[in-house]
Amino acid sequence: MRVEILSVAEKEVRQTLRDPRSLVVLVVAPLLQLIVLGFAVNLDVEHVETVVADADRTAASRAFVRGLLAGDTFAHVGDVTDPEDAIDRLAVGEASVAVVVPRGFARALDSGRTARVQVISDGSDAQRTTVAQNALGAYGALFAAQRVRALGPLPRGYPEVRPRVLYNPTLNSRVYFVPGVAATLILVVTLIVTAMGLAREKEAGTLEQILVTPLSPSALVAGKTLPYAVIGLFDLGLVVVFGALLFDVPIRGSLLLLFTAGALYLLTTLGLGLLLATVARTQQQAFMGAFFVILPMVLLSGFMSPIANMPEALQPWTLLDPVRHFVEVLRGVLLKGAGWRDLAPQLIALAGMGLSIFVLSARALSRKLA
């Protein structure tokens, strides 16, 4: 039994090494994608192009605008005199936010009335606009607080909110995203390679020749996936190392835990690839099928948008998504230093899904090819 598994694995490795293209797909492509996606996927809202229409032209209005533009959040891209011009700038995309300080801003402040500032924003990028508006609101509160403080001591019972962020104090979105990218890359590479590999044997007629030998279906499945499991773990290591070097993703927890979870995760991705190949007749069908499976798995994983934001009816289904569990393990181990006990539910889920998918695909294979 063991000899036969190794024979199949060795043949698989031989074929892979003989075809340099498959090596590129297996090792180089994931790394390049990690780098490209890691740099591209950046949800930090910075440098929001801001156009200013200061109709008041007083020391107070200038101080307000200067303070607003001081941080990294807003980038000054120009001044206009007419607020209508500011809207034109938004329309052509030169600016995302227009800050309009009306005439009488300073007078209103001095006379103790409410000084109004108008903010017009481009809502087509909802995420960016939301963050910009929050920053503007916070700045307004800060500006007001400074004025209050200038008048004397704070009144008693005044609440003060002080946020303190754990695990990713700078809220660097890459630190949050790179683990998701890693899980996705391993999914794509291993699922497609196994699905296409078995479909190729079908297409080439070699599967028939294998099936007339005494080789058991489970030995065939094990032998065909073993090399890709090793490559998948190698890819995982690669992604963790490059994530740390390039994107400052910390490694706070146990690598043994990470790779154990990785091996269980690979059981699910390789098993799904095999399952696809038992249904598909050609490599092309296997490839199309892989995309059909991968996209919902990635979207439901919570890698890009939080699961809590999904429709409630959909949320329980994400528990069936191995990508979700592995992303949780990656974030837990890398960012929070979570241990075996913390991640036990995810490990059990991955092991359960992996084993059932594997058994299922071996069964599907052993039913004779019609």
Added chain:
Amino acid sequence: MNALEALDLRRAFGGNQAVDGLSLRVPAGELYGLVGPDGAGKTTTLRMLAGLLEPDGGEVLVNGRPFGTDAGPARAVLGYMPQQYSLYGDLSVDENLTFFGRLFGLSRAERTERMDRLLHITRLTRFRDRRAEALSGGMYKTLALACALLHQPEVLLLDEPSNGVDPVSRRELWDLLHDFVAGGMAVLLCTPYMDEASLCHRVGLLHHGRLLAEGAPADLVARFRHPTLRLFVDDRDAAESDLAADDAILAVSPEGAALRVVVRRDAQDPLARFGGRVEPVAADFEDVFLGLVRDPTSVAAEG
């Protein structure tokens, strides 16, 4: 005991009954040919015999053992060479043989010894390091045969082995097969070529998934009950389409300038109306097959 035995095999694909109650037996040391046109059900039968396709009904016994839940013992004595490509094109001759040898659980020593011998008799020794995809059609087939023979099967199944092989390699292939059969192997092959039937010990004529007749090729021809005639007429094509519609004519095909005609034995001289010269000829295997397709009683009972 028969080395290979099929009992009332049935298999349908959708509404199409590909194999319809087929039984056959091949003892050790016999070369059995399953002969029939494309679509007769040859490959379906062979894949059921090889345990690759579950029959809807009936049973296959290899050395008396069914495939069943533990197919191991049956597979260990069975060799199968499919019609289409079935080897790894990107692996060399040696690597292909090594791989399949290991799957059959051969030790390194057994593998080396048998590979050397098989490569020698198939004259592939010079091409050991060549990739399978770079072999000619004939060499590829002999390599596929070598892969199927590595574990020294007692029963060998071949699906159209001479398909895509040049005439010289074809003869060599048949010589090899006769050697193996002489060594006690039971070989079942299928072929659409009627001329290959005469090279088998026994043949089964397959049509629409049923055996029309079975027996030694020469014997089947001898037992053929309908006369085969050659008809010389001026307008050969007109006569051919005329005869094709005639119920008394079992088969008609052009042969040189004349027509070869199988006439129903009780017909009243149906060729007289053409006025051409008619001469009797010896029936051949194809005449027997065509006659059987139209009239299942074309071959007289044995004895």
